[in-house]
Amino acid sequence: MTSLALIEAAAARLAGHSRVTPLLNAPLLDQIAGRRIFVKAECLQWTGSFKFRGGWSAVSALPPGTKGVMAYSSGNHAQGVALAAHHHGLPCVILMPADAPAVKIANTRAYGAEVVLYDRATEDRDAIGARLAATRGLALVKPFDDAQVIAGQGTVGLEIARQAAEAGIAAATVLTCCGGGGLTAGIALALEARAPHLSVRPCEPAGFDDTARSLVSGKRERNATTTGSICDAIVTPSPGEITFPILNRLCGPGLVVTDDEACRAVALAFHHLRIGLEPGGAVALAAALFRQDLPDTVICTASGGNVDAGLFTDILTRFEA
Amino acid sequence: MTSLALIEAAAARLAGHSRVTPLLNAPLLDQIAGRRIFVKAECLQWTGSFKFRGGWSAVSALPPGTKGVMAYSSGNHAQGVALAAHHHGLPCVILMPADAPAVKIANTRAYGAEVVLYDRATEDRDAIGARLAATRGLALVKPFDDAQVIAGQGTVGLEIARQAAEAGIAAATVLTCCGGGGLTAGIALALEARAPHLSVRPCEPAGFDDTARSLVSGKRERNATTTGSICDAIVTPSPGEITFPILNRLCGPGLVVTDDEACRAVALAFHHLRIGLEPGGAVALAAALFRQDLPDTVICTASGGNVDAGLFTDILTRFEA
Numbered sequence: 258m259t260s261l262a263l264i265e266a267a268a269a270r271l272a273g274h275s276r277v278t279p280l281l282n283a284p285l286l287d288q289i290a291g292r293r294i295f296v297k298a299e300c301l302q303w304t305g306s307f308k309f310r311g312g313w314s315a316v317s318a319l320p321p322g323t324k325g326v327m328a329y330s331s332g333n334h335a336q337g338v339a340l341a342a343h344h345h346g347l348p349c350v351i352l353m354p355a356d357a358p359a360v361k362i363a364n365t366r367a368y369g370a371e372v373v374l375y376d377r378a379t380e381d382r383d384a385i386g387a388r389l390a391a392t393r394g395l396a397l398v399k400p401f402d403d404a405q406v407i408a409g410q411g412t413v414g415l416e417i418a419r420q421a422a423e424a425g426i427a428a429a430t431v432l433t434c435c436g437g438g439g440l441t442a443g444i445a446l447a448l449e450a451r452a453p454h455l456s457v458r459p460c461e462p463a464g465f466d467d468t469a470r471s472l473v474s475g476k477r478e479r480n481a482t483t484t485g486s487i488c489d490a491i492v493t494p495s496p497g498e499i500t501f502p503i504l505n506r507l508c509g510p511g512l513v514v515t516d517d518e519a520c521r522a523v524a525l526a527f528h529h530l531r532i533g534l535e536p537g538g539a540v541a542l543a544a545a546l547f548r549q550d551l552p553d554t555v556i557c558t559a560s561g562g563n564v565d566a567g568l569f570t571d572i573l574t575r576f577e578a
Numbered sequence: 579m580t581s582l583a584l585i586e587a588a589a590a591r592l593a594g595h596s597r598v599t600p601l602l603n604a605p606l607l608d609q610i611a612g613r614r615i616f617v618k619a620e621c622l623q624w625t626g627s628f629k630f631r632g633g634w635s636a637v638s639a640l641p642p643g644t645k646g647v648m649a650y651s652s653g654n655h656a657q658g659v660a661l662a663a664h665h666h667g668l669p670c671v672i673l674m675p676a677d678a679p680a681v682k683i684a685n686t687r688a689y690g691a692e693v694v695l696y697d698r699a700t701e702d703r704d705a706i707g708a709r710l711a712a713t714r715g716l717a718l719v720k721p722f723d724d725a726q727v728i729a730g731q732g733t734v735g736l737e738i739a740r741q742a743a744e745a746g747i748a749a750a751t752v753l754t755c756c757g758g759g760g761l762t763a764g765i766a767l768a769l770e771a772r773a774p775h776l777s778v779r780p781c782e783p784a785g786f787d788d789t790a791r792s793l794v795s796g797k798r799e800r801n802a803t804t805t806g807s808i809c810d811a812i813v814t815p816s817p818g819e820i821t822f823p824i825l826n827r828l829c830g831p832g833l834v835v836t837d838d839e840a841c842r843a844v845a846l847a848f849h850h851l852r853i854g855l856e857p858g859g860a861v862a863l864a865a866a867l868f869r870q871d872l873p874d875t876v877i878c879t880a881s882g883g884n885v886d887a888g889l890f891t892d893i894l895t896r897f898e899a
Contacts, residue, residue, distance in 0.1 A: 279600055281622060284661065285688050300852040301602060301619075340605065360849070367606050524887075528681070531621040531883030533852040562852030566845075566898055570891035577887055 259404045259503070261450040264411035264443065267314040271412055274344070275310050276302055278413075280420040280556070286529040290546045293554040295424065297417055300532050300562025304336035304368070306490070307413055307440055307560050308400075312337030314409025315398045316345050325349060327395035329382055332361025333490050333561050334400040339370035350395060352386050358489065358535075358565050377484070401439030402497035410440040414447025417556060421452060428454050429554040432512065432541035435459030435468050436491035438500030440560060445507035455556070457508045460544040462488040462516060462537070467495045468504065469511025477501050487516045487568075490537030490561050514543040522546055523569070524576035526559065535564035536572075580725045580824070582771040585732035585764065588635040592733055595665070596631050597623050599734075601741040601877070604850040607867075614875040615866045616745065618738055621853050621883030625689070627811070628734055628761055628881050629658030629721075635730025636719045637662040646670060648716035650703055653682025654811050654882050655721040660691035671716055673707050679810065679856075679886050698805070722760030723818035731761040735768025738877060742773060749775050750875040753833065753862035756780030756789050757812035759821030761881060766828035776877070778829045781865040783809040783837060783858070788816045789825065790832025798822050808837045808889075811858030811882050835864040843867055844890070845897035847880065856885035857893075 281296045299307040312334065316326055325348035328338040335351040342349035349370040353362055354377045366372050375385055390397055399406060417431060431448065433441040438459070445457045459468045465486050470478040479495040486492050496504060514522075519536040522543035526534050534542070538561035545555045602617045620628040633655065637647055646669035649659040656672040663670035670691040674683055675698045687693050696706055711718055720727060738752060752769065754762040759780070766778045780789045786807050791799040800816040807813050817825060835843075840857040843864035847855050855863070859882035866876045 276600065276602075279597065279622060281597075283624070285685060288688065298622075301600060303604070305852055364606060367609065527854050527890075528887070531626055531854040533848050533854060566849070566894045569848075570894050573887045573891050 259407040259411065259443065259446055261446060263404060263408040264415060264447050267405065267408040268412045268415055270317045271310060271313055271409065274313055275412065277416055278302055280424060281530045281532070283529040286525060289525065292551065294545045295556045296526065296530060296542060296559045297413060297556060298532055299413065299558060299560050300534055300538055304340050305561060305563045306333040306337065306538065307410055308333040308337030309340060310412050311406035311409035311439060312341040312398060315403055315405040316341040316347065318405045319396055323347065323396050324394040326398050327386065327390055328398045328400070329386055330400055331357045331489055332563055335361060335365040336368060336563065338398050339365050339368035343369040350389055350393070352382060358563065360565050361563050364563065401437030402499045404499065407439050407443045407500065411443030411447045413440065413558065414444035415451060417444065418448055418451035421455060421556060426554055428552065429556050430552050431455050431457045432544050432555055432557045433457060433459050434491050434538055434541045434558055434560040435461055437493040438468060438496045438504050440558065441508060442500040442503035445503060449507055458510065458512055459504065459508055460512045460514060460541045461491065462486045462519065462540060463513050465492045466511060466513045467493070469513055471496050471501060472505060472509040472511050475505065488519055488537035488540055490535055491540065512544040512548055514540050514547065518543040518547050520572045521576045523572050527573065532559065533562045533564060533569065534559050535561050538562060580728040580732065580764065580767055582767060584725060584729040585736060585768050588726065588729040589733045589736055591638045592631060592634055592730065595634055596733070598737055599623055601745060602851045602853070607846060607850040610846065611867045613872065616877045617847065617851060617863060618734060618877060618879045619853055620734065620879060620881050621855055621859055625657035625661050626882060626884045627654040627658065627859065628731055629654040630661060631733050632727035632730035632760060633658030633662040633719060636724055636726040637666050637668065639726045640717055644668065644717050645715040647719050648707065648711055649719045649721070650707055651721055652678045652810055653884055656682060656686040656691070657689060657884065659719050660686050660689035664690040671710055671714070673703060679884065681886050682884050685884065722758030723820045725820065728760050728764045728821065732764030732768045734761065734879065735765035736772060738765065739769055739772035739776070742776060742877060747875055749873065750877050751873050752776050752778045753865050753876055753878045754778060754780050755812050755859055755862045755879055755881040756782055758814040759789060759817045759825050761879065762829060763821040763824035766824060770828055779831065779833055780825065780829055781833045781835060781862045782812065783807045783840065783861060784834050786813045787832060787834045788814070790834055792817050792822060793826060793830040793832050796826065809840055809858035809861055811856055812861065833865040833869055835861050835868065839864040839868050841893045842897045844893050848894065853880065854883045854885060854890065855880050856882050859883060
């Protein structure tokens, strides 16, 4: 069970290895939103997303004698685990869907991992993974339903608590980009202990709002499909078994944004903060910009920036500032 | 005369108003360069460039009773002075060339400044500026040849000294994007006092290498023209009267990069660091990536990120990773 103690232990293992990412803001962005927006720029984290924190936390907590690690991921968790394993001198196999963004596949390989591609439509990822894990003795690092992964993501929350205090933010809503809920759960646990005046609301793409619906019904709802959103990084079938009880206790209600709103947020983050976000990493900022029922001050996670150049240039062209 | 004491005083006035920008790096960028590259990401500074530091430093040092401020600038100094004046409650007039990047003109206005456009080819900027200053009682904030402006830019050097120590960097060359030399002189003065093991080399676009040539000849050389480079932010006629003696004592030799190399650096910074740079803000990174006579570890200033979307998408398209 992830607790503040587990998050603090992860922070200690991450110290000097992960980057303390800045809390950015810009007057011109605030003008557009009509509220103060602070952006926790995890796109500037090693490997371009917060996933490096959870990957490092999990890999650094593996028992001595572990032969290697394995992960399933469409890209950000893949890169985080790959680089963490590389730094720990462990072999790493990543199982990725063949239609994952090219930059994510290329970077995962560049971090030293062996990438095994599979077809989402026709192949059984879990069966391939189980076979690889069994035959090669690899430890599986799950993307969110793992106490040490959640603890690693929770270090974002420790930093937000400290940076919000430094910025004199007395009250705010923290908006998270939410897939399986590892980042959201970790942040919520950290803030519960360190900054209880900061509430947490998960943000999701329209049509893939399993978490928002689960927070309404009180049980884990599923998405009808896991394909068809531009926000590939945060599309998951349902909230996690471990993450959902945490979300249900501490977070909500959920917020939903359209793909176009996420893309507009990508363009505005580029123009006003000079950061590169992928659409899935911009849904929290999109909610901050385009939803009305929010307080005067919001803090958004900008959770990832691993975007193909073609998609990014298309977004900048379509959503000229 | 700018001294460490003046830089430290500027740092005290800037505390809580400017951002401590991160020192970024990325394993995949190091792989490409064949050396360790750290990037001081001043594109993440308020107004998108280090110029906010100098602007704030100068505006906050004006005598009581000052009626307003004025600056000449193609864009980054304009925005820095405009926002600093706005925060100090002072009227601000910025004289900008009509062919400055649209985003820089728009943002300068959005920060509350009155923008007066002039034609670089046919109008005399200094005459227009002198008339405005005289008739409206405005204090001129020069872009680089001003002790308080240099002191403000020198706070980048104080941060580099501290961040390099935290990162365990024992020796490195610091590469700066150099126009009139305010940033370079400020950093060199700060490092002379705080990190004398870090040497400073200014970087310029090919054909506009007045500083490199001046460091060879020992006197202030001029560029043949001040138009025709994509690196508009750092094209100046010659090193400053105040800045050059500092550069001549502490910096060099200069490095020169082509426009294409600057653009490739823009693309690589986007792909591997997820930051948006303008070409003029990427010349130091370009030198770090593409010049050979450099040590194993370099620290580059990424001095600005105010780039039009059209140019940026063109660069990403031409220099696909």
